[in-house]
Amino acid sequence: MLARIRNASLARHERTDVPLSKLKVHVAEILRDEGFVLGFSVDEGARTISIQLKYHGRDRHSAIAGIRRASRPGRRVYVGHDEIPKVQNGTGVAILSTSQGVMTDRSAREKRVGGEILCEVW
The missing domain is CATH 3.30.1370.30 (Ribosomal Protein S8; Chain: A, domain 1)
Known part of the structure; x- marks a missing residue:
């Protein structure tokens, strides 16, 4: 996709x-x-x-401007809520798959849930 x-x-x-x-x-x-x-x-x-x-x-x-897949079938990338990266110093967005559904990095930090980083978009 x-x-x-x-x-x-x-x-x-x-x-x-x-x-x-x-x-x-x-x-x-x-x-x-x-x-x-x-x-x-x-x-x-x-x-x-x-x-x-x-x-x-x-x-x-x-x-x-850019879109990059973070997790791949051969290398899954999981992070805790305190390790979620900021994309392009906050101008971009990371999309995570969490136990509470698919969400952005900002909402995952607010809800204090971690998960698998699917992609980064900026």
């Missing part, structure tokens, strides 16, 4: 489609709420999520 979003934003596409899963829907909700994408829609029949990308200015600079 992250690679498709990165590639579509570099190619200046209006939207990108990714296969449907509950985790991806939660990540798309966070990206929308944090202002990195305009929105998304779920197509249950085709089992896809269509994500509308966001651009700024006349030159159409992407709202997503």
Whole structure:
């Protein structure tokens, strides 16, 4: 999902489609709420999520300057609530999978829960 979003934003596409899963829907909700994408829609029949990308200015600079996957199948990254990293000195956001659901680094610090760092977006 992250690679498709990165590639579509570099190619200046209006939207990108990714296969449907509950985790991806939660990540798309966070990206929308944090202002990195305009929105998304779920197509249950085709089992896809269509994500509308966001651009700024006349030159159409992407709202997503960078996106990086932190946890991989071969190397899971788990942190406690006091070890959650700040992305780009707080201008970016880390998305975590916790026991209380998928959430941003700020809300995980507020709720004092740790978990697996899925990705970082700035």
